[in-house]
Amino acid sequence: MSLGEFDLIKRFFQRARPQPGIDVGIGDDCAVWTPTPGRQMLVSSDMLVEGRHFLATVAPERLGHKALAVNLSDLAACGATPRGFTLALALPRADAAWLERFAAGLFALADAHDIPLIGGDTTAGPLNLCITVFGEAPRGQALLRSGATAGDDVYVSGQVGDARLALEVFRGALSLPGDEFERVRSAMEVPQPRVALGQALRGIASSAIDISDGLIGDLGHVLARSEVGCTLEVDALPRSSIMSVQRLAVQHLCTLSGGDDYELLFTAPVSARAAVESAARAADTPVARIGRIEERAGLRLVDAVGKAVPATFDSFDHFKTPHA
Amino acid sequence: MSLGEFDLIKRFFQRARPQPGIDVGIGDDCAVWTPTPGRQMLVSSDMLVEGRHFLATVAPERLGHKALAVNLSDLAACGATPRGFTLALALPRADAAWLERFAAGLFALADAHDIPLIGGDTTAGPLNLCITVFGEAPRGQALLRSGATAGDDVYVSGQVGDARLALEVFRGALSLPGDEFERVRSAMEVPQPRVALGQALRGIASSAIDISDGLIGDLGHVLARSEVGCTLEVDALPRSSIMSVQRLAVQHLCTLSGGDDYELLFTAPVSARAAVESAARAADTPVARIGRIEERAGLRLVDAVGKAVPATFDSFDHFKTPHA
Structure with missing residues (x-):
């Protein structure tokens, strides 16, 4: 099957449920949200490449989990409260079965931490996952x-x-x-x-x-x-x-x-x-x-x-x- | 030549000049900054893959420019004032000459908009550039x-x-x-x-x-x-x-x-x-x-x-x- 970029985002990554704390989510040029007064913003970005960060044998659910987990781990290291994340995804092909399982693993972890996917990008290309996470911490209290x-x-x-x-x-x-x-x-x-x-x-x-x-x-x-x-x-x-x-x-x-x-x-x-x-x-x-x-x-x-x-x-x- | 990930970041992407408005930049688990009171935060993420978003013939300076430009364009579309960006980079090999030229093009555009590179990731892998940009706009004034x-x-x-x-x-x-x-x-x-x-x-x-x-x-x-x-x-x-x-x-x-x-x-x-x-x-x-x-x-x-x-x-x- 062949899925266009917009179909793919809509089908697997755009969720009907409300996005807590996000003013504009997926579907515009940018995501928009309102920072909590008195808090600092924290951000981290990790890119996962097959053969280097995961093996081709990994189950798609587990890959979805891990791609977000390694990023949340950076927020954890700074003592931040997660607020949201973006996902950029290069895929050799739009494989619906694979994407469904990947998204299930990704969103299970996202839901466990109550953070929305607020934007991102999808493209054809060698498999590559880049997640950027955002969090907040009270001013001066981020762990460094x-x-x-x-x-x-x-x-x-x-x-x-x-x-x-x-x-x-x-x-x-x-x-x-x-x-x-x-x-x-x-x-x-x-x-x-x-x-x-x-x-x-x-x-x-x-x-x-x-x-x-x-x-x-x-x-x-x-x-x-x-x-x-x-x-x-x-x-x-x-x-x-x-x-x-x-x-x-x-x-x-x-x-x-x-x-x-x-x-x-x-x-x-x-x-x-x-x-x-x-x-x-x-x-x-x-x-x-x-x-x-x-x-x-x-x-x-x-x-x-x-x-x-x-x-x-x-x-x-x-x-x-x-x-x- | 062979460059490790940390050498590569230090040599080409970690800059001595102060990072305006950024409390903690490259070198910790997360970047940290303080949002401007009364403003909303805007974020966008774009991934560029060779053969799809750029041709193998492109000069590295131009690729550095374009990778950031397409992201800044998303902030522009929302009327946002850029604040900073992260760069995740998968490279087939750590080629110092290529990286130097890529970074020159990237930072020329970043400096023109006065925004710091605040974090990111580098890894071995098929060439892939993922930039996430952050901006701000007065509450309710983002263009949608x-x-x-x-x-x-x-x-x-x-x-x-x-x-x-x-x-x-x-x-x-x-x-x-x-x-x-x-x-x-x-x-x-x-x-x-x-x-x-x-x-x-x-x-x-x-x-x-x-x-x-x-x-x-x-x-x-x-x-x-x-x-x-x-x-x-x-x-x-x-x-x-x-x-x-x-x-x-x-x-x-x-x-x-x-x-x-x-x-x-x-x-x-x-x-x-x-x-x-x-x-x-x-x-x-x-x-x-x-x-x-x-x-x-x-x-x-x-x-x-x-x-x-x-x-x-x-x-x-x-x-x-x-x-x-």
Whole structure:
């Protein structure tokens, strides 16, 4: 079948239900809305490309979910309340069955966060999804990467590493029993953005970032922007029961530099420990204390008894060789 | 050479100059800014794909210009004042020479409109450019497609059709002398978004849209949203000296359904003629009166003496046959 651009938008993406807080939605040159007085506007944009951000095997519903989830994760990292999003979509062909499933996954997550699709674009082209999300936060309360201070605790939400474990199975580097594979595959394909936790941490966390490129890499951004260093307790990284029985090299690779976790990595003063716990409970999201911010630049990895873990970024490459 | 994502952003897209009106720009999970009190926020997103929105032969500077121009044109159509934009970029390879030229064209236009690049994304993948622009307008004053009323004049800015003429030369359907080809090629590759005109028309125009998909098609969106009809005087469509000596079938194809014009098509009450002229002068942008909005649904094309022009959408396909 062949669908024109306007048919396609109308059929799959223009919804009859009212769009909360949006004055003009899909169907004009621009979307129009009225910002909440006293709030700042936050925006983030992520582009997903087949083979790089998702595999051709992914179910369309899961792709729709993930495309929005990775963007909401950026709003979560800043403690923003989501307001809406745009979707630009390049498709090799207008496949109604695929689009229906994609839209179902997309809107299920959008509805869970009560945010409307307010505009966008569709075109023919190699499969490419670009979502831009908008959120709001009370003036001066957005969580930034730059606020970590020596002495702060370092936390991470949820569990890390399972998405990377799934990727390694897809790559054929290791294998898992079917049910375990499905669980880690869900971590990779259906990440849950920590939107409630991000908002709960406003006024408590001193800095935050979401883990999209691997915990160490993203922590590095916080350290650089905050001009501080960190000691990270490798054994304290929260991991699934599936992860915790893998070889240590695999655990290190996946938890430290796995990527695609979409958990929040954040810092808070020691005096805020009770407040962090309350925020985690309020957001129904587990958090774990995994390290300490220090004045001395650089990242130091230690085990549970404080002994240096000799892992470096390079050491993870061993994983890729059969004799590691 | 190989450039990582962060190097690439830092080297080509992160600028030292201050970002007017932006609290947090590139380098955090989200950009943060403070909306102007009493103003509404406007947003639009366009995705450009090689072979569909631009040809592989386009100079990188021109592509950088055009990617932003088509988005600014959407803000212009709503009468918005641009505030900033995000850029998501999928690149087959990180080619420094190409990126430098692309960024030069992009920022030349951004600087002309005094808007900062506030965030985005870069990834490997088939060439794809997705820009999202943000603007503001005083509450209730955004120009929409839905405001046209029977009796209103219909106007278009600048000249239409040259971009399509260039495309037909590229396609080999016709030929032009070298200097004429360069002129129409510039119309296609370096469109000038009518941002000043759009703002000048706030409070004057009753509806507006930018011409990206062809004058008749875009006018159709206005008629549909406004629930009105229109008589359009085909001979009144402003065209270049190059266009006006082409065969009539070519002129009709290019001016009526050409696309890629990025001129503003707008309506205004007859009582606002002097105000429209003033706005055009203030914005230093020519406008031409080309038709009249009517209660009766549908679009009627007439010549200078009011005689029906038998052109239909289908008739334009003749152009594509050698014996038309």
